[in-house]
Amino acid sequence: MNFSDILTMRHELMLTLLALVILIIDLNLHNRNKHLIISITLGLFFIHTLVGFLPAENSTLFGGMYRTNPLLVMMKNILNVGVLIVLLQSVTWLKKEENREKISEYFILLFSTLIGMYFMISSGDFLMFYLGLELATIPIAALAAYTHHQTKSAEAGIKLLLISALSSGILLFGLSLIYGSTGSIYFDTITQLYKNTPMQVLAFIFFFTGMGFKISLVPFHLWTADVYEGAPINVTSYLSVISKGAAAFILIIVMFTVFNTIAPVYNNILYLISVLTMTIGNLFALRQKNMKRFLAFSSIAQAGFILLGIIGGNIMGMTSVIYFVLVYIFSNLGAFGVVSAISTVTGKDSMDDYDGLYATNPKLSLLMMLALFSLAGIPPVAGFFGKFFLFASAASAGYYWLVFIAVLNATISLYYYLLVVKAMFINKSEEPLAYFKSDLATRTGLVLSGLGIFILGFWSQIYELINSLSFGIIH
Amino acid sequence: MIQNIPLSYFLTISTLMFFLGIYGFLTRRNLITMLMSVELILNSVNINFVAFNKYLYPQQLQGHFFILIIIAVAAAEAAVAIAIIINIYRNFKSIDVENVDEMKY
Amino acid sequence: MLNEVMFYLFALVILVFSVMTVITRRILRAAVYLLFVLVSTAGLYFMLSYNFLAAVQLTVYAGGIVVLVIFSILLTSHLSERAAMASMKESLLSALATVAGAALTLMTILRYGFTPNQGADPHYTITDVGTALVSYKRDGYALPFEVVSILLLAAMIGAIVVAKKERTLKK
């Protein structure tokens, strides 16, 4: 272990340090000046994000428990950018009187979950994987329960925590069986020994259940909507974007590097789950009136699409999933950003409140529309490219009917996305939400996500970069 | 020692315990007892790990350390869970899960 | 022989009290039954000569978590109170699911031919455990050990955030 190894772990180390720095500053700050933490944290995190982009090499630490390579670093960077936007979007909300005393805690909890995700991504064994998973989940439950005066918030917290405990219990049971059948918790050993026997399939299913919870796949998704609704909006956007994105990254890593020997089996499982997830997610999203719930269900449906990339089982699938998640982060953050800006300022988050929004807040409405179109996969915004590549990767493995079902579902999803567009642009309202001007941070966040939505699709280099990195992972 | 007790006994106990935990989680309506069911589940996993480690792969202590970490995590989880439960109790004046359904559909 | 008797005893205690834990209507009793289960599990660990593990099980689980649980029970429920349970229909359905699950799982696991241990069964001292815990080589657990500390810190902060009263609101 030497200094260069520290550089290898720079994401985890820096963020841990960052969390500690915040803790220390917070202890030394007078109550009146607590809001200073926000700008300090934002600045530091921005630096952290930039540093993350330093070139990285393939490397393994701790005897294989920690591994890193450019692709994994890229995943972390993608998450960092997303988190940066989330942080920018939460500024207004954090500055509210009621949250004043808990600002630093918000950051620390958020960062610790992010550290958990980093570790999950970089894990080389199931122990680190599990630890990362818990680290990424438990503090979020606390964050979901962040707002005291709202019963919904606490309800969201406990629902998340208990279901997560149940799911990680089942996951652990699966892990124990995996350990029992292969004698190792290290990925590199397991992948050599894993075979298609009933017991190992069972173990895999138990394991997959836990992952299904994390990405909210049907039927492990039921917590999603309630938690998204109850949690503070920025936590929701974090949950739905960063947490889910990370889980998708991890799922694909695990599927491709650990369980690739039972791909014929898990492809069938993924097929079924994917169809269920897309359809059920859409069916529920169809009639939602609360914007947060609406986005929750839509993100469930999106998770179904992600599986299409995994089911391909090739580099193309891997690339397209990562690319899709990247696009999804920007698109969903665009949508959440608008919902968050509106709900923080006006406290309204029902779709009916959005009637006639374009007349009063044209820019917000436009961004929202673009974000929704991106989620629906409409050109020329990035979502179109993301979806197209996902479908292409599934088709490359011959799953044409699955692609067909998926595209039909995308059409259904277009329906409810258009309902929001309709509310904003077409519906007339007696009392539309009054015009308001968001503060700088929110606007920066919105602009960033808007730019991402626009540029990512056309900018093929990004896709190519991911592809070149994915290439290294599988072969 | 353990020569006379086959591995399958341990596995049977742990599996039964696991599903008992799940059963408890499904039927209990008190948030704390649900949490206790989770502990049962985790405990059953631990038995699995320890049995596998001992019976099959005693050269390394992988299962052993896995359990250590699980126990630590369980503690952390329990701490946060209880904090939230207490918060819920403040809000709902009850920790009956039937009442915690303000958000639905 | 003694080992066998001990094992069956522990097994019996674990199963019986597990059942008791999930079906008793008195919450506090459930906690106590859980304690029995956990202690018996520790007994199993002892039996398998993982002494350190058994000690941790006893202190953290039995000593820490269960106590925490009991505290919170005392905080949130009256002792006389009977816990609400699922309705008959729900219980049956749950039982069906779990019994089916257990049957399937058991069948699968027990049919699987686990590779029996070929090598020697080394004896571990507490030093071996300690070395492994801070080792950063293969089969060393320094990293998880460190990360758990982050987790515990985060959990602590999380618990505080959730549980602490808000001055601002009280005003």
Place this chain on the structure above:
Amino acid sequence: MSILNLFIIIPILTVGAILLTRDLKHSRLVSAIGMGVQMILSFVLVYLYLTERAAGNTATMLFTYDALWFPTLNIHYALGVDGISVAMIALTGIVVFAGIFASWKMTHLPREFFISLIILASGVFGFFISIDLFTMFLFYELAVIPMYLLIGIWGSGPKEYSAMKLTLMLMAGSALLLVGLLGIYFFSSPDPHALTFNLMEISKVRIPIHMQRFLFPFTFVGFGILGALFPFHTWSPDGHASAPTAVSMLHAGVLMKLGGYGAFRVAIFLMPEAAHEQAWIFLILTAISVVYGAFSAIVQTDLKYINAYSSVSHCGLVLFAVLMMNQTAMNGAIVQMISHGLMTALFFALIGMIYGRTHTRLINEMGGLMKVIPFLGVVYVIAGLASLGLPGFSGFVAEMIIFIGAFQHVDVFHRVITIVAASSIVITAVYILRVVGILLMGPIKNDHFLHLDDAKWYERISTISLVLAITAIGLAPYWLTNMIDYSLAPIVEKLAAIQLTSLF
């Protein structure tokens, strides 16, 4: 840099310029200039194309431009035109230009309106100039989606419902299409590392027949939905009825052509064997479209519904001709697309103008308009006559090429179904004359109509440009059909190379 890039750049610039404008006056001026330039550009393209050909350039696609976009998937931003696409581009140029003038008085959110309209137009242009399936699909969807806003915001009647229905049905169509395109892509080369989206490249490869059988219906129906293929045409009447004038014009005029063009360019061209095998099913469907649309139009009372059903009938004829798969019929299909595009745009423009004056579209409430708005009346009669296939107008040329071409088929089934389809010309005459008779002639039913103004200058520009195009094709179709013929030849050669196995 190919001239074709300008077809993308100009709309983008126009949209950018509109964003800078403040009010209706400026934004419509900017749009008119932008789309005027675009129209001139499309004529220039026709001219350049013809000179290139005259100079002996025999490449299938001219003015090609190829930029590698996504190297891994071998996706290119690939442009190129042949005689067929050049013709379609010219059509689009005219219709869009006319559409801008038809919406000269758009007072509600004018900037947004023109921007959406131009996005729609650029999608259509992009579709026609692309030779890469991915780019093509991208533009295809780009063209469809602004419809929602255009109908939803600026429409009339049950506009939300219609807009939603139209968008969803078309998107469902593109769902089918996507499956087809992906399938084509993955079988575009025997070498898995040389897959391509390039139309020309794929056309050289023989996609395995079992895949063709599977993919052809997806692709064909996918495009067919946009081409109003029975029974997937029901978005059309509602959508058109609710859409504002310019949108109906563009939609029926050019957007629906994407369906026909794609069905032929992608589905049949790339999967000829399956096309031959399955043509009979779709021939029956399209023949139904043709006759059924016409019969439905007879009893409608709303002008837009009449025209929408007439579009179903006419567009059915396009797909019908495409499926005949011989040079003449396909040529007719393309001429019919252009012809119908112009005619129906003209119709919708007129309907919009009439509606703007009378505030009703129900023919029974109108009458004798010829007396009060003679200009519009005369143009309506011209449009009607063109639509019912009067010589001297484009419709006649197109229909005749189709019928004669289709009738050249060797087997009886094709000839019989041609006669069935041809019978629509009588039914067309019935509904057109019915409308003309009720709407324009006879006594004036409402005193309010006595004070109507005849067409304004911008309305005249809009309609006259379309009438000119219709008559130009009608009087001198030779250059157009020759241009198309030249480009059809390789396609038809490919189709002819296949062993004919017919069911009848």
Place this chain on the structure above:
Amino acid sequence: MADFTYTLLIPLIPFFTFLLLGLAGHKMKPIMAGLIGTSGLGASAILAYSAAISYFWTGHSAGTPYTSIKAFEIPWLHLTDKLTIHLGVLIDPISVMMLVVITTVSLMVHIYSIGYMKGDTGFSRFFSFLSLFSFSMLGLVLATNIFQMYIFWELVGVSSFLLIGYYYYEKPSAVAASKKAFIVTRFADLGFLIGILMLSFNTGTFDFQTLTDPHGPAIAQAGGAAFMGLSLLTWSLIFIFVGGAGKSAMFPFHIWLPDAMEGPTPVSALIHAATMVVAGVYLVARLFPVFALGAPDALYVVAWIGGFSSLFAAVIACTQTDIKRVLAFSTMSQIGYMMLALGVSGYGGEEGLGFMASNFHLFTHAMFKALLFLGAGAVIHAVHSNEIGDMGNLRKFLPVTHITFLIACLTIAGIPPFSGFFSKDEILVAAFHSNKLLFAIEYLVAGLTAFYMFRLYYGIFWGKNTHYHHTPHEAPKVMTIPLMILAFGSVFAGFLPFHDLVTSDGKGFESAIDWFVAIPSVLIGVVGIVIATILYKKESAMPDRIAGSLKYLHRWAHRKFYIDEVYLFVTRKIIFRYISVPIAWFDRHIVDGTMNGIAGMTVYAAYAVKGLQSGKLHQYAFVFVSGAVILVLIFVYLV
């Protein structure tokens, strides 16, 4: 051989006057528009005459057969390797004859219209349409190929539509009539089109010269029964004839013609009497070698349809009271004659007598029928009514009209030496040699014709002393001069040597009047005239009594044998109510309903699964666990 390229100008001049009047007409003084239209047509007429003279006489060496000349041809539309549509000018005896007929009548009508339409709004529009019609009709007769003919065929139809309806567009009956005319002929044109499709498919050409070449491929391939015992060629010709029958108002497509009389009278004269309605005859004549040599069965159909129509129309004509309708049915009857003549004719030499007679009759008929209509127009102009009942005793007020009308009546009745006698006689001879039954019918028709024409004549110019609000006065010179010119034509056209000029194979033949046929026909005509004189010269109750005694026959004939009602039933009831309405309903409710149903089902499903998201944690957990168990069950044990 003379160069006939200039004949291209004959249709083009009217086309340009049409464009000029159509685009700028409303800005001109009406008289200006009239003059432009008329002088344009005058120029065409001069060209046509010079073409005729040079074709038939000056440029033709006597004794050689007349050949057809392609004076001009450009490709218009390339279709297949074999089929290309050309536009061109074909000069041969029948086209030249038609040129003369059309330009003459059209010029007369133009001149006449300047007076007739004076003061009417839309004067210039009227003239532009007249020009359009002249252009189309000239294009039709000059067509070098069947497709060009079809093109102009359609244009002729639409000009007729415009002139009937568009001119009097505020009059609902006119609008309805125009619609009817267009749709009925369009329906027949579908037959024409199908015929063209079949013909071109079989022969691989549109070109008339190739098609009609007796030794050419088309006729050579004729044989072989294809369907219902008839050859493909026969079928295609029958279909083509359907088109001709539509345009020429043959039974059962005749229903539009009487209604078309709603149009202005000059239009009726030009289009619905002299030119357009004979297009069907011209079509059959044009393809005559194919009919005669390739498909005699088709010709048989032509003969019978013609024969039946002539009788049918004559009977109806006897009962009509609207003067224009009487004339319309008379037209139908006369065209039936022409068709019949074609139908009974053979090919070449004396055999082709019917062909010659048909064209001859076409020629003379154009003169006298135009004259009749224009005369009727003058009458209507004077009394502002179409009904015989409103007229009577007009001979004093309208002397010129009276005389010319009488000449026309005598001509049509076939009284020598008027031209009608000659042409009709040839037809009867041809029929006599071919089919006695048809011949008998035509005899009867000849009598009926004389009868109803004189019924009309007496009804207008004699009969009761009607009291008029304004004293009727003779039409202005501009109207009467055309009458006189046409009367001149009617009288002397019979002396043209048609048998030398217009024959089926271009070779002249000797033809003399067959007195054995002619005398009885003249007699029967005289009988008809006498009966009419008795009944109608003075006002009397006799006609009503006779009508009463013929109760049903009269009523049926008066109601035109209810053919209109049959059509109405088919269109209104069957097509509209039992086809279109159900289809529209089906579309809205079944097809669209299915689409909406799918959407509705989705939404329904969305509400149906709502309960899954109960908000209850333990239920979520239950689904979670069951999901896992089911996955295990499926993928471990079932798959």
